[in-house]
Amino acid sequence: MFGWLVRIVMSLAAVxxxxxxxxxxxxxGIVQMAVSLLLIVLFVAIMVFWPWIMSRFGYKREPEN
Structure with missing residues (x-):
């Protein structure tokens, strides 16, 4: 599973x-590794700040009954 994730990130970084x-x-290879690290950091930052991003754009979560 981890190998697939690395392969996808490295393929995108190569492009x-x-x-x-x-x-x-x-x-x-060095530039590709730097780009892949930037992609990973960007992905993690989006995951961490996802609730803030959604609230910033006006998405309101409906309360559960």
Whole structure:
């Protein structure tokens, strides 16, 4: 399960890195790792601040009866 998550994040990071760095560049792996870490940090930040984000945009949770 963890391997699948890492593979998805690294694939997305490779695509994003490919926009800015040539694949044959010696620093491609380093830049890809930095982009993947930024993606993980962004995902965790969205998860942590999700209630605040939803309340900021006017989403009101209905109370349970």
């Amino acid at each position: 994003i890195t490919g926009w800015f760095v040539v694949n044959d560049s010696p620093s491609f």
